[in-house]
Amino acid sequence: MDLSAVELAALVRAGDVSPSDCVEAALARIDERNESLNAFVHVCAERALGDARDLEKRMTDGERTLPLAGVPLGVKDLEEVAGLPCTYGSVPLRDNVAERDSVQVERLRAAGAIVVGKTNTPEFGYTGFTRNRVFGTTRNPWNTERTPGGSSGGSAAALAGRMVPLVTASDGGGSTRIPACYTGAFGIKPSFGRIPLGPLDGGSAQWADTIHLGPITRSTADAAAFIDAACGYHSADANSLPHPGFSYLESIDDLPTGLRVGFSRDLGYARVQKDVMREVEGSVAELAALGFEIEELDLKLPDLGNDWGMMAGAEAFGVVAPLVEGHEEELGRAFWQGLQFASRLDPAGIARIQRQRAELNAALGALFEDYDLLVTPQLPTEAFAASGPPPSGVDGRDFDAPMHAVAFTYPFNMSGHPAASLRAGMTDAGLPAGLQVVAERHRDELVLQTARALELSRPAADWPAFPFS
Numbered sequence: 001m002d003l004s005a006v007e008l009a010a011l012v013r014a015g016d017v018s019p020s021d022c023v024e025a026a027l028a029r030i031d032e033r034n035e036s037l038n039a040f041v042h043v044c045a046e047r048a049l050g051d052a053r054d055l056e057k058r059m060t061d062g063e064r065t066l067p068l069a070g071v072p073l074g075v076k077d078l079e080e081v082a083g084l085p086c087t088y089g090s091v092p093l094r095d096n097v098a099e100r101d102s103v104q105v106e107r108l109r110a111a112g113a114i115v116v117g118k119t120n121t122p123e124f125g126y127t128g129f130t131r132n133r134v135f136g137t138t139r140n141p142w143n144t145e146r147t148p149g150g151s152s153g154g155s156a157a158a159l160a161g162r163m164v165p166l167v168t169a170s171d172g173g174g175s176t177r178i179p180a181c182y183t184g185a186f187g188i189k190p191s192f193g194r195i196p197l198g199p200l201d202g203g204s205a206q207w208a209d210t211i212h213l214g215p216i217t218r219s220t221a222d223a224a225a226f227i228d229a230a231c232g233y234h235s236a237d238a239n240s241l242p243h244p245g246f247s248y249l250e251s252i253d254d255l256p257t258g259l260r261v262g263f264s265r266d267l268g269y270a271r272v273q274k275d276v277m278r279e280v281e282g283s284v285a286e287l288a289a290l291g292f293e294i295e296e297l298d299l300k301l302p303d304l305g306n307d308w309g310m311m312a313g314a315e316a317f318g319v320v321a322p323l324v325e326g327h328e329e330e331l332g333r334a335f336w337q338g339l340q341f342a343s344r345l346d347p348a349g350i351a352r353i354q355r356q357r358a359e360l361n362a363a364l365g366a367l368f369e370d371y372d373l374l375v376t377p378q379l380p381t382e383a384f385a386a387s388g389p390p391p392s393g394v395d396g397r398d399f400d401a402p403m404h405a406v407a408f409t410y411p412f413n414m415s416g417h418p419a420a421s422l423r424a425g426m427t428d429a430g431l432p433a434g435l436q437v438v439a440e441r442h443r444d445e446l447v448l449q450t451a452r453a454l455e456l457s458r459p460a461a462d463w464p465a466f467p468f469s
Contacts, residue, residue, distance in 0.1 A: 001029045005071045005165040005222040006249070009112065012059075012070035019052035019059075019070035019114060026072035026116050029163040036144060036468045039157035041077055041135040042085050043117035048072070051114045066112030067225055067249075073113040074158045074167040077121045078151070079213075081105050084115070089123045089132035090320075092327040103196045103237070104168060104213050104230045111229035119167060120154030124320060126335045128178050128406055129388045130154055133332060139386045140183060141464035142431055146383035149179030156183040156216050160464060166222060172211045173308055174409025177421040180216050181434030182383035184423040184460060186451060187216040188223050190444050191241065192416030195227065198236035209239065210312065210413040218463070220422075220452040224248035227444065241442070248448055255449040261292045262371040268300030270407035272380045273394040279425030279433040280377045283454060287375070290453055297374075299367070301411055302360045305403025307353040308410045313342025357414050364415050368440040373450060376408045378421040378434030408436055418444045422451045423460040 003011070011017045027045050034040050055070060080086050080098035087093050101109065109115065120138045122130050130138035130153025140148040141161040148157040155167035156179030169176040171189040180187025195213040215226040224247075232243035263284050265272065272280075288294045317339040320331075328336060367374060380399075381391045390405040392398055399405060412419040417438050424435040435454075439446040 001026055001072070001162045001165055003165065004219045005068060005217065006219070006225050008165055009067060009069045009071050013064055013066070017070070019055045020049060022070040022072055023048045023052045023114055023116060026164050030117070033161050033163055033466055033468070036139065037141055037157045037161050038136055038138045039119055039154045039161060039163060040074065040117045041087075041120045041154065044084055044115065047083070048114050048116045055112060055114065068108060068166070068229055069112035071113045071166050072116045072164045073108060074117055074119045074155055074164045075105055075115055076152050076155050076168050076170060077118040078125050078170060079105060079168055081115050081118065084118060086118070087134055089121045089134055090324070091133050091330040092324040094134050100199065103198055103234045107230045108168070108226070113166060116164060119152075119158050121152065122150045123332050123335050124316060125151035125170065125172065125175055126316070126338070127151065127388070128174065128390055129384070129386070131387055133330070137386050139468075140383050141468050142183065143383070144468050145386060146431065147182065147386045147388070149182040149383065151175040152216060153179045156180060156185055156187070159183070159216050159218060160185055161466070161468070162463060165218065166226065167216050168213070169216045170211060170213050171413065172312060173413050174406045176212070176214055176216060177378055177409050177419065177434075177436065178406060180421040181378040182432065184432030184463070185216050185218060186220055186223055186420065186422050186455075188214050188227070188420035188444070188447060189412065189418065190214050190227060190231070191418045191442050193237070193239040193241040194418070194444060195230045196234035196237035196240035198234070209416070210308070212413070220448050220455055221249060221252060224252050224448050248445055251445055252448055252452050255453050257291060259292050259372040259446075259450070260370065261287060261294050261373045261375055262297045262299070262367060263294055264297045264299040264374065264376050267376060267408060267411065269303045269400065270377075270380055270404055271394050271397055271399060272377050273382065273427070275427045276377060276380065276382060276433040279427070280435050283424040283435045283458070284375060286454060286458055290457060295371075301363055302356055303401070304353075304356050304360060304414050305401055305407070305410055307356050308414055309403060310342050310345050310349065311353050313339050314345040317343040360411060361415055364417065372439065373446060374438040376436045376438070378408055378436040380405065380407055382427045382429060382431040382433060412438055417441050418447045420447045420451055422454060
């Protein structure tokens with residue numbers, strides 16, 4: 001499981017290793033390491049081995065071009081896999097079993113990936129660290145006293161802990177990029193609609209239009225291959241985009257020259273830990289050395305953190321309340337209180353938030369008329385305590401608002417732009433710091449190409465060693 005997904009699939013297609021070999025190796029790693037990290041909450045060993053044997057037969061019969069052939073896959077426990085538990089990290093749904101695959105899982109499996117289990121998530125993906133009453137706390141393989149982030153924390157821990165080479169994630173306010181940043185991985189939130197949501201189930205809704213599906217990976221090539229397999233229109237999602245007409249993986253090294261990059265340290269309102277900023281500055285300097293035209297910006301975006309929280313919480317209340325009726329006492333107290341508070345959002349409040357979103361989009365529209373890319377720190381801090389709470393400030397100074405612990409993530413959920421987190425370096429405590437790369441809507445290839453250039457120039461070859469500290 002030390003190979004990338006792309007490398008592993010190439011070996012399977014060449015006949016050098018079998019899908020069963022891949023699955024057995026992943027299961028052995030999970031058995032060895034999961035007790036330390038609590039990344040996987042359900043492992044379907046016999047089913048995965050059966051799927052591997054089925055894939056071997058398909059390949060014997062001539063189907064040898066599958067792009068993800070034999071790649072073991074972990075699926076976040078907010079996403080459906082037919083026949084497997086889908087608990088949403090919530091006690092009232094601990095016995096829920098999915099009846100079908102999500103579109104994303106269905107497409108990844110069609111490309112040859114083999115689901116080996118479900119990964120942990122905070123209750124209904126509510127927090128930026130991964131803990132719930134069903135399965136407990138997930139830990140960061142760089143330091144098990146710290147969190148891998150959330151809400152895709154189980155996926156990130158499984159990936160960085162080298163249990164599997166590919167995992168699914170989702171990002172409604174940072175839930176792919178936060179754990180990617182805290183575990184030193186690559187995590188991309190593609191353009192809104194790039195990978196279809198759905199089919200809608202009892203634990204999902206879409207009216208807020210902030211949720212993006214995508215991968216957390218150890219390389220940009222793996223992320224490109226994942227998006228290639230999963231993207232394209234599907235009737236289950238009215239917002240899903242047509243296929244772009246080219247391969248992200250095949251174009252990943254086709255970086256245009258003379259790209260103009262705006263660098264914002266704070267978006268106008270954030271505070272950043274000093275050693276995190278030091279590593280971000282190093283990555284920005286490397287971009288300049290690679291030929292990117294860098295300009296530091298005095299950018300002041302509208303801060304929609306509280307608005308995002310109210311809108312997402314109101315939608316979540318509408319989804320969750322009918323599912324847990326009569327079992328509310330089994331929910332996490334802070335989770336349920338937050339949803340109840342957000343349920344007060346009324347039509348006038350929704351209209352106000354949408355006006356604020358329009359102002360944000362106008363500001364970003366003007367920015368991308370002048371620049372091809374925006375780069376920022378990914379998060380203000382390094383990973384915090386595994387059981388929380390999130391940091392309330394940095395370097396002895398309080399944040400101006402609680403949402404500023406993730407100040408750089410939610411703006412791009414509200415706007416729908418593609419954004420990715422990549423490792424910028426390591427803090428003084430030996431924990432990953434992240435750089436965020438953002439492009440105009442539907443220019444996902446620019447994000448991937450830029451990240452690839454940095455990855456080749458400053459390779460993040462080291463990953464946490466087992467046994468974990």
